[in-house]
Amino acid sequence: MAASPWPELSYPSWAPTCATLHRWLQIAGKVRLALSPHINHFWQATFYVNARGLTSSAIPLPGGQGDFEIVFDFLAGQVRIATSFGTETALALRPCTVQEFEREFLAALAALGIAVKIWPMPVEIPNPVRFDQDVEHASCDLDAIRRWWRILIQTQRVFAEFRTGFIGKCSPVHLFWGSMDLAVTRFSGRRAPERPGADAVTREAYSHEVSSAGFWPGNGDFPEPAFYAYAAPEPNGFKQAAISPPPAFYSTQFNEYLLKYDDVRLAPDPDAALRAFVDSTYAAAANLGKWNRKELER
16 A cells, blocks of 8 residues: 555656656557547547556447457556457556557557557657657656556545536546546536637537646646646636635646645645635636536536
């Protein structure tokens, strides 16, 4: 068992591993995206937290003869691919380049009879390099990965409890491999204004009014893990809303509220601190955006 359910994890301490794992997740995620039927807001492409790591859930096999599943098993230090025919294979999570991982991962799929072609470019990453040419990112600190995953477990639990109070349209608690964030999103039920010039993914993601919250490990621009919350479109007065707990702040850099992970981890009651953040940011978005809360909430 972990020493703490909310473990310490500074971004600089595992930045090379985080960058490598991010790209590995994108390779597997692109397979899920290529073979899964489309769901609104690209929810068919996400991963889910489970008791051993992250799972793709069931993905249809090409030809419609069954399913397969991809599991990043962080306890065993493996990526497992299993089919509904009882066949399976595994790759060790170890220091290796993104180039090696992609080659071995696609070969493992092919050995199970799963033919798939993916776009070889990472997304939502500065200065992207094709997976099959990336020999820079090759770090794998399993202890750090496990601590990150345990943060996801705790976050998923609090987000799942938060989700129960809403009876309108709400996303699952899921991990988007594009930005490597665990998120849950509530919808007002109304269409959002068009976003001129937005790409197809952004247009669909924000086709309707949303209030979203999530956890993000950090990056070079903000080198700290943090919880975030935003409203889209952002209603007037949202930036100035009274948000809890007190360490939370509105970031003009990202146009969203941020609550640093350490401010939750070190709080007397981390669950209560995180729940206050997601409750208060949602209330600000819903009240200022004039959502029909009586019809949307229990």
